[in-house]
Amino acid sequence: SEINNATFQYSAPSNIALVKYWGKKENQIPANPSISFTLNNCKTITKLSVENKKSIINNSLENKISFDLFFEGKPKESFNPKIEKFLERILVYCPFLNDYHLTIHTENTFPHSSGIASSASGMAALAMNIMNLEKELSPSISDDYFYSKASFLARLGSGSACRSIKGEVVIWGNHKEVSNSSDLFGVEFSNIHSNFKNYQDTILLVDKGEKQVSSTVGHNLMHNHPYAEKRFEQAHENLSKIKDILSTGNISEFIKIVESEALTLHAMMMTSMPYFILMKPNTLEIINRIWKFRNETQIPVCFTLDAGANVHILYPENVKEEVLHFIKNELVDYCQNEQYICDQIGNGAKSI
Numbered sequence: 264s265e266i267n268n269a270t271f272q273y274s275a276p277s278n279i280a281l282v283k284y285w286g287k288k289e290n291q292i293p294a295n296p297s298i299s300f301t302l303n304n305c306k307t308i309t310k311l312s313v314e315n316k317k318s319i320i321n322n323s324l325e326n327k328i329s330f331d332l333f334f335e336g337k338p339k340e341s342f343n344p345k346i347e348k349f350l351e352r353i354l355v356y357c358p359f360l361n362d363y364h365l366t367i368h369t370e371n372t373f374p375h376s377s378g379i380a381s382s383a384s385g386m387a388a389l390a391m392n393i394m395n396l397e398k399e400l401s402p403s404i405s406d407d408y409f410y411s412k413a414s415f416l417a418r419l420g421s422g423s424a425c426r427s428i429k430g431e432v433v434i435w436g437n438h439k440e441v442s443n444s445s446d447l448f449g450v451e452f453s454n455i456h457s458n459f460k461n462y463q464d465t466i467l468l469v470d471k472g473e474k475q476v477s478s479t480v481g482h483n484l485m486h487n488h489p490y491a492e493k494r495f496e497q498a499h500e501n502l503s504k505i506k507d508i509l510s511t512g513n514i515s516e517f518i519k520i521v522e523s524e525a526l527t528l529h530a531m532m533m534t535s536m537p538y539f540i541l542m543k544p545n546t547l548e549i550i551n552r553i554w555k556f557r558n559e560t561q562i563p564v565c566f567t568l569d570a571g572a573n574v575h576i577l578y579p580e581n582v583k584e585e586v587l588h589f590i591k592n593e594l595v596d597y598c599q600n601e602q603y604i605c606d607q608i609g610n611g612a613k614s615i
């Protein structure tokens with residue numbers, strides 16, 4: 264079928280990895296499998312309007328990806344190269360894109376330059392819109408195809424974005440114990456114990472500056488990294504363990520894997536050549552205070568980190584009050600402008 268004009272709108276959330284993806288091969292193939300919690304409040308909202316080029320009078324756009332991008336209502340030149348590269352990369356899988364001029368309006372629910380990467384939520388939201396166009400053109404495609412391909416496309420924009428499409432917990436990357444796992448797209452992991460229901464993630468904004476090291480550079484530093492092979496093996500083992508932990512509800516074991524994964528991610532950065540440190544003094548202060556609080560109260564709160572200085576504090580919903588009290592009393596002083604974001608597990612992208 265053919266359509267001339269259409270508009271779609273999707274939100275897609277950010278996600279936080281429990282077992283980290285760090286290192287990739289050609290074509291955004293991960294060097295090891297990873298697993299993440301999908302977030303609920305930190306998201307990108309993207310509207311895609313398409314106009315068939317045939318209907319554009321004086322069409323000078325033939326056979327070339329053409330789009331306009333607006334961020335928070337204004338043209339955003341600096342985003343164009345990344346989007347152009349993405350659209351060109353997915354064109355072989357979505358040849359119909361050549362027939363349309365695309366107008367993309369995008370915004371985030373979290374403050375920009377907060378140090379929260381918007382690439383996962385942004386690429387996931389765009390991929391969902393593009394799949395919706397495909398569905399308009401080919402209404403018979405199955406739900407399974409729709410979501411797998413959305414994740415596949417999102418991966419080509421930003422690896423971790425493939426974990427922001429569908430499901431509360433998502434696994435990306437081949438793993439021997441997960442029969443439907445794939446290096447090409449994320450799959451939902453659904454056997455989750457009620458202890459993890461509405462699991463909380465409070466994100467402490469320690470450093471809102473631009474990343475010192477892009478994740479592309481970081482992933483590439485795992486090539487010829489002295490500890491790479493051992494690390495990739497460990498990620499497989501940790502994924503085996505955390506799957507069982509999520510199913511049995513063993514929070515104390517969960518804490519061990521999650522914190523170890525965060526520190527290992529940063530250890531890989533510290534031991535690459537060139538080496539770098541993305542934690543800030545306040546990151547360490549916060550970690551130490553979390554450990555002290557946990558020891559003293561036995562409240563099962565733990566931290567994880569992305570490729571940056573911000574700290575994600577993970578804890579069960581039933582201790583929310585105590586933990587938020589602790590954060591307000593002891594941790595906000597270590598945040599830039601006392602800023603933090605309260606989030607929790609969510610279940611993926613949504614049509615708006």
Ligand code: PMV
Pocket residue numbers: 279280282283284285297380382421422423424478479528569570
């Ligand atoms: O999706 P990328 O290429 O920005 O990589 C993200 C890597 C980490 O956030 C550090 C870990 C992860 O698995 O999300």
